[in-house]
Amino acid sequence: MDTSALTWTGRFRARRAARGSVTEGAARAGLAARGVIYLLVGALALQIAFGDTSEQADRGGALAELSQKPFGAVLLWALGLGLVGMALWRLSEALFGSVGQDGRGARKRLLATVRFAFYVFVAYSVLSFAVSRNRSDGGSSDQQSRDATARAMEIPAGQWLVGAAGIAIVVAGGWIGVRAVLRKYHDKLRLGQMSRRTRQLVDITGVAGGAARGLVFAMAGVFAVRAAVDYEPDRAKGLDDTLRTFAETPLGPWLLVCVAAGLVLFGVFSFAMARWRRV
Numbered sequence: 001m002d003t004s005a006l007t008w009t010g011r012f013r014a015r016r017a018a019r020g021s022v023t024e025g026a027a028r029a030g031l032a033a034r035g036v037i038y039l040l041v042g043a044l045a046l047q048i049a050f051g052d053t054s055e056q057a058d059r060g061g062a063l064a065e066l067s068q069k070p071f072g073a074v075l076l077w078a079l080g081l082g083l084v085g086m087a088l089w090r091l092s093e094a095l096f097g098s099v100g101q102d103g104r105g106a107r108k109r110l111l112a113t114v115r116f117a118f119y120v121f122v123a124y125s126v127l128s129f130a131v132s133r134n135r136s137d138g139g140s141s142d143q144q145s146r147d148a149t150a151r152a153m154e155i156p157a158g159q160w161l162v163g164a165a166g167i168a169i170v171v172a173g174g175w176i177g178v179r180a181v182l183r184k185y186h187d188k189l190r191l192g193q194m195s196r197r198t199r200q201l202v203d204i205t206g207v208a209g210g211a212a213r214g215l216v217f218a219m220a221g222v223f224a225v226r227a228a229v230d231y232e233p234d235r236a237k238g239l240d241d242t243l244r245t246f247a248e249t250p251l252g253p254w255l256l257v258c259v260a261a262g263l264v265l266f267g268v269f270s271f272a273m274a275r276w277r278r279v
Contacts, residue, residue: 023092027279030086030119033079035270037062038209042263045243049253049260057260058239059122063129076130083123089279090116099188099278143238149224150233159228162236166224173218180210190276202276205269212262216242 040062048057056064066075093112097104152158152165179185185206191199220242227235237245246256 023089024279026085026092027089027277028085028274029082030084030089031270031274031277033082033086035267035274036066036079036082037267038213038263038270039267040065041239042260042265042267045256045260045263048244049247049256056240057243059125060129061240063126067129073130076126080123080127080130083119083126087116087119087123090119145220145224145236145238145241146233149227149236153228153231153233159231163225163228166221166226166228169221169224170218171221173214173216173221175214176217177211177214180207180214183207185210185273188277189273190278194276202269202272205265205272208262209264209266209269212259213266215259216263219245 037059041057041059044057044061044065063076063079066072066079069075090112093103094109094116098108098112102108149162152162155161183203183206189202194202216239220237220239223235223237223242223245227233243256243259246259247253249255
């Protein structure tokens with residue numbers, strides 16, 4: 001018997017198991033961190049709907065709200081590190097593939113790469129906020145969106161690039177919403193570990209929360225397309241202005257209330273994913 005081969009195989013399996021444990025921990029921490037952000041943004045949007053706050057209903061506003069809580073600095077660091085875990089998990093999916101059908105396919109790896117880049121940015125912004133002792137140097141999401149749009153329009157074919165990016169965001173929002181309504185997340189959940197009542201509650205948060213999240217994405221994309229068509233960067237809107245727009249519809253603040261409640265539910269759904277998602 002070739003003992004060296006057996007030893008090498010055992011070590012390989014041990015390393016793979018260790019890597020899997022680290023990846024799983026990072027993924028669950030990241031999903032929980034995402035849930036905290038959506039809970040806070042949704043809660044701020046609800047306050048805006050009822051005229052109870054002047055805070056920004058975006059990531060910056062959520063971080064400012066969190067920093068005012070007891071042990072706020074510790075919570076900010078925990079949130080930032082959780083998002084670092086989310087980024088590392090997406091990186092592992094890009095490198096080694098993800099669970100489910102076609103998890104090692106090129107499309108899934110590309111999507112994981114995009115998500116990795118996104119969560120690197122989000123984690124960096126949260127950790128920068130924590131390091132700067134609660135002073136947000138990047139401005140609101142609305143100002144960041146206008147500045148980024150203006151810079152993009154200054155480059156050759158910038159207007160077309162902004163329009164294409166806006167259309168991509170609209171499509172992404174629709175994709176998020178449709179997948180939520182069709183409960184595509186079932187493929188990634190350990191349904192066998194959940195009771196019937198728990199599955200029903202997860203479906204409520206997953207469907208309503210995912211639909212609201214997709215709607216917000218799609219609306220932000222519409223504003224980006226409008227900014228490109230009119231060649232006016234100021235028409236681009238960040239998360240806060242996009243949410244406030246819902247209150248300006250004929251339905252008044254009640255549409256914003258529904259969307260804000262949906263974002264809160266998506267935060268709860270993220271916690272459920274942190275508990276039962278297959279990684």
